[in-house]
Amino acid sequence: MKKFIIIFTLFYGINLLAQNQGETSSFFDKMEYKIGYSGTIFWSNGLTVGAEYNWKEIQKNKERKSTQRTNTHQFLFNGNLGFATNFASKTDTGGFANFGITWRRTNKKGKQFSIEVNPIGYYRSFLPETYEVKDGNLNKVFLPGRGYYSPSISVGIGRLRKGKVRSASYLNVNFSPRFNYNAGTLPTFSVQYGFRFNFKNKKR
Amino acid sequence: MKQYQLIFLQLIIVAFAMSIVTSCSNEFDLDNLDETLFVRHKNADMAAYIKGNGSEKVFLITLHGGPGGRGLGFTGSAFNTIEKEYGVVYFDQRGSGNSQGNYSENDVSIDLMTEDVLALVQVMKRKFGNDARFFLLGGSWGGTLGTATLLKDQSDFKGWIDVDGASNPFGMYELYKESFTATATSQIELGNSVDFWESILELVAQVDPVNNLDDFLELNSKAFEAEEKLFEDGFIDNVENGLEGNITFYSYNFLTSGWNGNQIASILVDDQGLFQIIDFTDQLPQITIPSLFISGRYDMVVPVASAQTAFDTIGSTSKELLIFERSGHGPLFSEPERFSTEVLKFMDQHK
Numbered sequence: 419m420k421k422f423i424i425i426f427t428l429f430y431g432i433n434l435l436a437q438n439q440g441e442t443s444s445f446f447d448k449m450e451y452k453i454g455y456s457g458t459i460f461w462s463n464g465l466t467v468g469a470e471y472n473w474k475e476i477q478k479n480k481e482r483k484s485t486q487r488t489n490t491h492q493f494l495f496n497g498n499l500g501f502a503t504n505f506a507s508k509t510d511t512g513g514f515a516n517f518g519i520t521w522r523r524t525n526k527k528g529k530q531f532s533i534e535v536n537p538i539g540y541y542r543s544f545l546p547e548t549y550e551v552k553d554g555n556l557n558k559v560f561l562p563g564r565g566y567y568s569p570s571i572s573v574g575i576g577r578l579r580k581g582k583v584r585s586a587s588y589l590n591v592n593f594s595p596r597f598n599y600n601a602g603t604l605p606t607f608s609v610q611y612g613f614r615f616n617f618k619n620k621k622r
Numbered sequence: 623m624k625q626y627q628l629i630f631l632q633l634i635i636v637a638f639a640m641s642i643v644t645s646c647s648n649e650f651d652l653d654n655l656d657e658t659l660f661v662r663h664k665n666a667d668m669a670a671y672i673k674g675n676g677s678e679k680v681f682l683i684t685l686h687g688g689p690g691g692r693g694l695g696f697t698g699s700a701f702n703t704i705e706k707e708y709g710v711v712y713f714d715q716r717g718s719g720n721s722q723g724n725y726s727e728n729d730v731s732i733d734l735m736t737e738d739v740l741a742l743v744q745v746m747k748r749k750f751g752n753d754a755r756f757f758l759l760g761g762s763w764g765g766t767l768g769t770a771t772l773l774k775d776q777s778d779f780k781g782w783i784d785v786d787g788a789s790n791p792f793g794m795y796e797l798y799k800e801s802f803t804a805t806a807t808s809q810i811e812l813g814n815s816v817d818f819w820e821s822i823l824e825l826v827a828q829v830d831p832v833n834n835l836d837d838f839l840e841l842n843s844k845a846f847e848a849e850e851k852l853f854e855d856g857f858i859d860n861v862e863n864g865l866e867g868n869i870t871f872y873s874y875n876f877l878t879s880g881w882n883g884n885q886i887a888s889i890l891v892d893d894q895g896l897f898q899i900i901d902f903t904d905q906l907p908q909i910t911i912p913s914l915f916i917s918g919r920y921d922m923v924v925p926v927a928s929a930q931t932a933f934d935t936i937g938s939t940s941k942e943l944l945i946f947e948r949s950g951h952g953p954l955f956s957e958p959e960r961f962s963t964e965v966l967k968f969m970d971q972h973k
Contacts, residue, residue, distance in 0.1 A: 461875035507873045508658050509669050509720035543722060549748060550662035551741035556748050559662055564722060600666070600717045601727045602885055604878060 447618045448472040450494075450585060454612015456592070457502045462510045464502025466610060470494040470520065487526055494520040496534060502608070503544075512543040512563070514594070516570050528578035530586065534571065541568035541596055570594035572610065585616035652676045655709055659749065663741040664734060666723035669693065669714040670742055671873075672749075674705030679754040680973045681709040681746060682783075682965075685739065685771075687762030689890045690883025692719040696761065698868045700958035700965075707966055709750075713742055715767070717886030719879050730889050732900065736771040743778045757969055759783040762924055762951065766791055769902045769932075772909045781912040781972040782938075783965060786924045786951050789932045792901040794924065795833040798841040801925035802826050805848065814855040822848065838897050845922035849950040852920045859948040864955030907937040912972045914942050916964065918949030918956070940972070 450470045457463035474493040479486060497517045504510035518536030548562030574590030590610040595603050650657050657672040671694055672681075682704060684696050693712035704710055714721040716730065716738050739758075747754055758779045760768030765787010772782055788794055803826055806819040825844060829837040852858045890896045913936050917929035926945060933943040944964055946953035954961045 458875060460872060461878075504873075504875075507669075507671075507720065509873070510875060510878070545660045545667055546658050548660040548662055548667060549745040551744050552663075556744050562660060562662070562667070564667065564724065598724050600721070600723050600882060600885060601725055601730060601889060604722075604881060606875075607877065 445471070449618075450614045450616045452498075452588070452612055452614040454588070454610055456500045456608055456610045456612075458608050462502040462504045462608075464500055466498050466500035466612065468496060468498035470496040470614070473519075489526070490524040492520075492522045492524070494522065496520050496536070498536070508546045511545070512541055514539065514541040514568060516540070516568070516594075518570075522576075524578050528580060530576035530578055530588070531574075532576065532588070532590075533573050534590070536570045536572075539568040539570050539594065541566045541594070566596035566599060566604075568594050568596045574610070576614075581619055583615055583617060583620050584613050585619060586614040588612060588614065652679075659745065661738065661742050661745050663738050664729070665725040666716045666721060666738065668716055668721040668723075668738060668742070669719060670745070671712040672709060672746075673712070674710045675707055676709035676750065678708065678973070679750055680757070680780075680969065681711050681750070681754060682757045682759055682969065683711045683739070683742065683746075684713060685758070685760040685764030685768050686713070686715065686718065687764050687786075688718060688883060688887060689715070689763045689896070690718050690885070690887040691763070692870055692874055692879055692883075694719070694870050694873050695868075696954065697870065698865050698955060698958065700864055700954040700961045702867050703958075703962035704965055708969060711742070711746065713739070715886075717882055717889070719874055719882065721882065727889050727893065730886070731894065732767065732770050732890070732896075733774070735767055736774045739767065739771045740775055740778075755780050755973055757781045757783060757972075759785060759965070760787050761785040761954075762787060765789060765924070766896075766900065766902075769906070769909070772911070773902065773905050776909060776911050779911055781914065781968060782909065783914045783916070783968065784929065784932060785916045785954065786918065786921055786929070787915075787932070788924045788928055789906060790901045790903045790928065791897045792833065792899060793903070793931075794897060794928065795838050795841070797925045797927050798838075798845065799826050799829070801922060801927065802841070802844070802848070805852075805920070805922065809851075809855070815851045818847075818851050833898055835892070835895075835898060842923065845951075848922040849920065852922070852950060857948075858918070858920050858950045859956040861952055861955035864952075864958035864961075903931060903935055906932060906935040910937045910939070912940040912968070913938040914944070914964070914968045916944050916946065916953055916961065918951060918953045919945050919947045920950045923951035942968070 448471055452468045454466055456466040472494050476491045478489050499515050501513045516536035516539030520534040522532035524530045542565045543563040545562040548559040550557050550559050572590040572592040574588055576586050576588035578586045592608045595605050597603050655672050655676045659670050660667045686693050686695050693714040716735055756779050758768050765784045769789045802822050806822045809819045810816055915929045915933045917926045946957045949956040
């Protein structure tokens with residue numbers, strides 16, 4: 419019995435591993451990666467990297483002017499990591515990370531429209547040399563800055579490059595409030611422009 | 623794929639390294655300072671931009687207007703001249719400009735903001751040594767905050783320069799009515815912008831005789847319009863020349879600083895009754911350091927009578943009141959050469 423259990427466990431383990439490897443492979447096939455500019459152009463400029471996982475994809479057919487049109491609707495999980503700075507004043511430097519879901523529509527010509535909602539988000543400002551005055555004492559602050567809860571919403575357009583490793587380009591307008599900033603909530607806007615990469619296309 | 627992932631990782635590391643390098647740089651040239659540092663005090667991180675010639679370790683700490691203005695708003699041709707001789711500290715007050723933090727509205731008070739200024743002085747001493755000497759300059763609302771700061775502790779300052787400052791914000795309601803009536807009457811007699819000045823007289827007749835915030839804000843808004851008319855009719859010099867070299871645009875995200883400014887102004891003006899309660903006139907005799915008052919003859923926003931009262935009341939034995947004849951609420955921009963000459967003369971005398 420003991421021998422049977424060991425053989426069963428071993429077989430089941432191998433089976434699970436094989437299954438996981440299959441799922442892993444399928445997981446990465448559904449992934450796209452992105453890199454792009456993120457900033458306000460005049461006051462802060464930086465870089466964002468991110469990844470998207472294609473959770474659901476639906477083809478919708480429409481008939482317009484007696485021609486059949488197929489639009490693809492995707493729901494994607496996404497995560498972003500970015501950094502932006504104001505080189506002039508050094509007062510608007512910060513890194514951010516956010517996670518959420520994207521809805522994207524792609525038409526027959528490859529034109530895309532997307533709405534990205536990231537309810538989980540964090541912004542960490544990085545300040546230059548900072549001294550803290552507390553109870554009459556003065557100390558230099560190590561890695562000065564502040565952390566803020568910072569969800570975001572982005573609305574944008576893009577263009578699909580079917581079958582290419584650089585699979586798409588995008589241009590988003592991003593709204594990302596920071597809680598609690600001074601005595602309230604700071605609304606911030608930025609522009610994101612970049613490219614998405616699908617390495618699965620390289621295999622083909 | 624691993625190759626691309628490595629590139630992503632490298633980019634992130636470079637970005638973080640850049641932030642650490644910029645935040646840890648500690649070298650500066652005293653003759654030609656261009657430093658940005660932050661003062662952390664009671665849950666606020668406030669930006670101080672230190673510029674100019676610090677070779678004598680004499681610094682002019684500036685307090686901007688508003689409430690909710692921008693520290694670097696003073697920059698321009700007048701301060702460029704001052705920077706050639708002395709160090710200038712442009713300070714973004716709590717909730718203003720690029721300052722950030724996390725505190726409640728109830729924590730904000732003028733008293734707390736005076737402590738912020740004194741914390742800045744402590745930081746400056748740490749950075750430049752205990753032999754550093756300081757002058758304090760406040761413009762408009764900065765004049766109110768500066769007065770409050772000196773009443774709390776004037777021991778660290780060699781002199782006080784009040785530019786269009788309001789040491790009695792409460793009293794401005796009456797001053798508006800007097801100043802509007804006098805200016806409107808003389809302008810109508812001269813035949814200048816008659817319709818506008820008649821509307822000003824009507825407004826003065828309509829406002830509540832008792833200090834009222836809504837009416838105060840309307841009078842305050844009209845004061846800016848009145849200065850535009852006085853500029854158009856040739857009584858106030860163009861401020862454009864004085865604004866040459868102003869570096870506000872690229873230094874402040876206008877959405878961030880605008881939102882900050884509105885919020886702190888709302889807290890101090892609407893919630894805490896800045897213009898309904900605050901009057902430092904009776905305490906001015908306690909200020910004894912050398913003082914210079916500068917006001918524009920046609921300042922409709924903080925009328926010249928405010929500077930006259932402060933000058934008459936302050937306890938300083940060494941004091942001077944200068945009226946800039948071609949200026950409104952911004953003599954540093956409309957008469958920049960005279961402004962820098964007078965400020966430098968005052969600093970030379972008392973450093």
